[in-house]
Amino acid sequence: MRLVLLLLCISCAAYTVFVYTRGDAGGDKAPSPAARAGMDLWQQKNCQSCHQIYGLGGYLGPDLTNVAGKGDAYMRAFIKRGTQRMPDFHLSAPEIDRLCAFLHWVDASGKSKVPVGAVHWTGSYQLQP
Amino acid sequence: MTPHLQLLIRFSLLMLLAALGFGALASLAFLYPQISNGTLPFYMLRPMHVSSALFWIISGGVSGILVFLPKVFPDARPAPRAERSFVLVWVTTIAVIFGCYFFKKFGGREYWEFPPWLCLPLLAAWGCLMWAYFSGWRKRDKNPPLYVWMWTTGIVAFLLTFLEQNLYQIAWFRSSFLREVTVQWKSNGAMVGAWNQMIYGTSLFLMTRISGDEKIARSRGAFFFYFLGLTNLMFNWGHHIYNLPASSWIRHVSYAISMTEWLILINIIQGFKAKLGQDRKHRHLLSYRFIIAAEYWVLLNLVLALFMSIPAVNRYTHGTHITVAHAMGATIGINTMILLSSLGYVLRIENLEAFWRKKLMRGFAIVQASLLVFWLSLITAGVLKAWRETGLRLGSFDEIMQPVRIVLHVFVLAGFGLLWGMMLIVRAYWHAMKNATARAGSDMVDEVVEKTGAPLLVTENAAG
Numbered sequence: 208m209r210l211v212l213l214l215l216c217i218s219c220a221a222y223t224v225f226v227y228t229r230g231d232a233g234g235d236k237a238p239s240p241a242a243r244a245g246m247d248l249w250q251q252k253n254c255q256s257c258h259q260i261y262g263l264g265g266y267l268g269p270d271l272t273n274v275a276g277k278g279d280a281y282m283r284a285f286i287k288r289g290t291q292r293m294p295d296f297h298l299s300a301p302e303i304d305r306l307c308a309f310l311h312w313v314d315a316s317g318k319s320k321v322p323v324g325a326v327h328w329t330g331s332y333q334l335q336p
Numbered sequence: 337m338t339p340h341l342q343l344l345i346r347f348s349l350l351m352l353l354a355a356l357g358f359g360a361l362a363s364l365a366f367l368y369p370q371i372s373n374g375t376l377p378f379y380m381l382r383p384m385h386v387s388s389a390l391f392w393i394i395s396g397g398v399s400g401i402l403v404f405l406p407k408v409f410p411d412a413r414p415a416p417r418a419e420r421s422f423v424l425v426w427v428t429t430i431a432v433i434f435g436c437y438f439f440k441k442f443g444g445r446e447y448w449e450f451p452p453w454l455c456l457p458l459l460a461a462w463g464c465l466m467w468a469y470f471s472g473w474r475k476r477d478k479n480p481p482l483y484v485w486m487w488t489t490g491i492v493a494f495l496l497t498f499l500e501q502n503l504y505q506i507a508w509f510r511s512s513f514l515r516e517v518t519v520q521w522k523s524n525g526a527m528v529g530a531w532n533q534m535i536y537g538t539s540l541f542l543m544t545r546i547s548g549d550e551k552i553a554r555s556r557g558a559f560f561f562y563f564l565g566l567t568n569l570m571f572n573w574g575h576h577i578y579n580l581p582a583s584s585w586i587r588h589v590s591y592a593i594s595m596t597e598w599l600i601l602i603n604i605i606q607g608f609k610a611k612l613g614q615d616r617k618h619r620h621l622l623s624y625r626f627i628i629a630a631e632y633w634v635l636l637n638l639v640l641a642l643f644m645s646i647p648a649v650n651r652y653t654h655g656t657h658i659t660v661a662h663a664m665g666a667t668i669g670i671n672t673m674i675l676l677s678s679l680g681y682v683l684r685i686e687n688l689e690a691f692w693r694k695k696l697m698r699g700f701a702i703v704q705a706s707l708l709v710f711w712l713s714l715i716t717a718g719v720l721k722a723w724r725e726t727g728l729r730l731g732s733f734d735e736i737m738q739p740v741r742i743v744l745h746v747f748v749l750a751g752f753g754l755l756w757g758m759m760l761i762v763r764a765y766w767h768a769m770k771n772a773t774a775r776a777g778s779d780m781v782d783e784v785v786e787k788t789g790a791p792l793l794v795t796e797n798a799a800g
Contacts, residue, residue: 219570231514232583253442253449256379261580262655267366267378269733294373316513317581321651330648331591334581
């Protein structure tokens with residue numbers, strides 16, 4: 208039993224290193240300082256409690272993975288004023304810029320929706336980064 | 337039972353009620369944010385709900401382990417000072433976490449929304465727990481029963497996944513968004529496996545004590561399923577991020593490993609008839625009824641999880657309330673039922689007076705009925721959202737959610753039913769705790785088991 212446990216742990220450690228170093232498929236870019244600051248702001252305001260990125264997060268608001276594709280004016284309108292469901296967080300203009308930079312960075316990483324053509328007969332799918 | 341273990345158990349039960357209370361409020365805030373945003377906004381209630389659920393599960397799981405370990409190894413008990421330090425630091429830190437939430441101070445990530453610096457005292461507390469658990473390790477049986485393997489695995493795996501959760505503080509991990517999300521959900525997924533090891537280990541311990549058959553914790557079959565569970569802990573976390581355009585092999589590995597859980601489902605179905613006989617034999621034991629309930633919820637949630645783990649199906653279910661049904665079905669139906677069985681066993685609920693037994697059983701019935709409605713309404717809401725979003729491809733979020741919100745009113749009512757039922761159960765447990773502390777300080781033989789006809793438990797020194 209101990210041998211099985213040891214082998215599993217070694218496999219897990221090796222897999223972990225592989226995931227860390229090769230798991231991102233090399234597809235996306237490093238964040239700008241503004242995007243990195245925007246990510247910190249996203250966490251400080253707890254945006255993920257209501258919104259999702261790649262379907263992960265809360266369900267009160269929409270998935271924002273590719274919202275940057277609708278343009279900065281669209282994003283700023285929502286962030287600046289809030290809506291009936293979303294409160295106004297009274298963010299400053301530089302803070303809104305950072306959030307938009309973060310959402311642009313997320314948008315550049317890929318699409319949240321899986322196209323039907325990507326589904327394989329095995330039940331899995333192949334996505335392009 | 338020592339005062340600090342009593343504190344940990346009381347704290348765990350408070351976290352359970354807090355999870356359901358904040359959850360009920362959060363569900364109202366979800367449906368009526370226009371009203372709640374000014375006072376108790378959803379973005380404040382959700383982390384309060386999620387954190388209290390997590391801390392109930394972890395604290396409740398650890399309570400059971402710390403009470404049961406001395407029964408397994410009477411000559412090699414956990415170090416009392418380290419145990420006490422764990423409880424004090426753990427409880428204090430979590431109180432500070434809720435204070436931060438109340439003042440809307442966040443900064444962490446999904447499920448750990450509190451300011452990240454609070455991970456340090458949590459880590460210190462866990463270090464104390466590990467010191468307490470592993471002290472006297474050398475004096476223990478070199479071939480322990482499976483539940484000890486599972487407790488050990490859970491405690492170590494929790495530490496590793498907790499550390500991994502915080503790797504994002506290192507800039508390199510955030511230099512790629514796909515890497516950042518992958519590692520986050522690798523640790524989140526494996527952490528669930530870690531606490532499942534602790535809790536299922538406790539379930540196995542209870543089964544050996546209630547049935548009087550230690551062999552069930554030493555059989556090859558039991559160890560097979562332990563290693564199957566451990567393999568899933570290590571490799572199947574990728575089902576959280578199937579739609580992430582990271583490397584495809586993560587998806588394929590996770591898919592393949594997830595499908596091995598069909599073996600668990602087949603095993604449950606094959607053993608069902610024999611299980612029914614065993615259930616009838618022990619049904620009179622209150623703590624065993626929670627185990628029976630957990631087993632039915634394992635079956636329901638396993639079927640749901642197996643389908644959700646197929647990427648082609650996950651394409652529809654991901655990002656819908658079906659995910660919530662799975663998460664809550666498992667945390668309430670499985671983990672909470674096992675923990676209530678464990679704490680009920682510790683608190684000797686079999687000794688409750690007839691009035692309190694009746695209250696407890698009423699609470700149990702309300703919880704089961706409410707949870708079923710709760711679970712089904714979430715699945716219905718999820719199916720609706722999945723169809724409208726992925727099937728019909730409706731563009732507007734409000735348009736997608738309009739009928740979903742109607743269904744969620746049923747979910748909200750069921751949530752309040754759950755809260756009511758759990759309040760009855762916790763009230764009975766609190767009363768049992770008062771009886772237990774009144775008996776503390778004396779050696780005793782467990783007379784309950786004699787009266788019910790189940791095997792005798794070992795003599796225990798409650799002050800030790």
